[in-house]
Amino acid sequence: MDQKTAAEMLSISTAKFREIAPVEPVNMPKTEKLKLYLVRELDEWAEGLKNSPGKTRGRGLRHGGDSEAQGT
Secondary structure: OOHHHHHHHHHOOOOHHHHOHHHOOEEOOOOOEEEEHHHHHHHHHHHHHHOOOOOOOOOOOOOOOOOOOOOO
């Protein structure tokens, strides 16, 4: 899903999503601008928030987090 839809799914603004979400978008082949987020990764991150109040980055994700290398 695109960033706007991902933010809406979480009931937050797009700006807040960019600020707190550790999920990295997937670059779609043969396009430069189309970047989509995997629903599974968004769900894993949101589930991790239930078990760890106050922590927004790196919970249960392979691609995100402050202590892990960024990139896909």
